[in-house]
Amino acid sequence: MAGTSGGRPSIYPTLLYRDAKAAIRQLTEALGFTELSVYEGEDGAVLHAELVQGNGAVMIGTRGTGGVFDRAMKGAGAAGVYVVVDDVDAHHRRAVEHGVEVLMPPTDQDYGSRDYMARDAEGNVWSFGTYAPETGG
Numbered sequence: 001m002a003g004t005s006g007g008r009p010s011i012y013p014t015l016l017y018r019d020a021k022a023a024i025r026q027l028t029e030a031l032g033f034t035e036l037s038v039y040e041g042e043d044g045a046v047l048h049a050e051l052v053q054g055n056g057a058v059m060i061g062t063r064g065t066g067g068v069f070d071r072a073m074k075g076a077g078a079a080g081v082y083v084v085v086d087d088v089d090a091h092h093r094r095a096v097e098h099g100v101e102v103l104m105p106p107t108d109q110d111y112g113s114r115d116y117m118a119r120d121a122e123g124n125v126w127s128f129g130t131y132a133p134e135t136g137g
Contacts, residue, residue, distance in 0.1 A: 009056050013081045016063040016073050017122050020046035023060060026121055027051055030098030031128075032091060033058070041065065053083050078123035084132045088114045091128050 017023040024046070027033040033051040041047050045062040058081065063070060085091045088106045095118055096102060103125065104117040115129030 012050075012057050012059050013079060014059040014061070014069070015079055015081075015124055016061050016070060016076075018063050019122070020049065020060050020062040022121060024049055024051065026098070026100070027058075027060075030095050030100045031118070031120075031126065032085070032094060054085070056083065078125065080125040080127065082127045082129065082131075084130065085128045086130070088116055088129060092116045 015023075021044075024035060024038065028035055028051065031053075033053050036050040036052050036057065038049040039047045045065055047061060047065060047067070049060040051058050051060060061067075061069070063073070092102070092106050095116075101119045102116060103119055104115070106114055106116045108114050109129075109131070111131065113129045113131030115127055115131065117125060117127045119125055
């Protein structure tokens with residue numbers, strides 16, 4: 001695929017949380033992400049974490065660390081991220097079992113996808129579905 005190197009994704013959504021450790025727990029336990037790496041500062045704040053889902057990844061950090069990205073994101077709103085999963089209904093059941101706020105239950109879309117939508121503990125909206133567009137290359 002054009003724009004990738006060694007099978008690595010070329011786009012990584014990056015989200016900052018007031019409590020990044022709690023966000024990592026929710027994303028891994030309830031929403032099926034796998035922790036790839038977590039780097040903490042001396043105070044225990046998550047400076048940088050990488051979580052993977054399929055062949056994609058998201059980067060997580062703690063809001064308020066004073067770094068360049070943290071300062072650039074000051075006042076930014078919540079983000080929305082779409083993640084491709086094989087079994088939307090099983091993924092949804094797992095989220096519900098962990099008390100995740102579901103905004104839309106699994107729904108068949110006109111464009112052929114089956115999706116559901118959830119909000120994490122700090123307001124970011126996550127959509128999980130079967131739609132995986134070809135990007136060329």
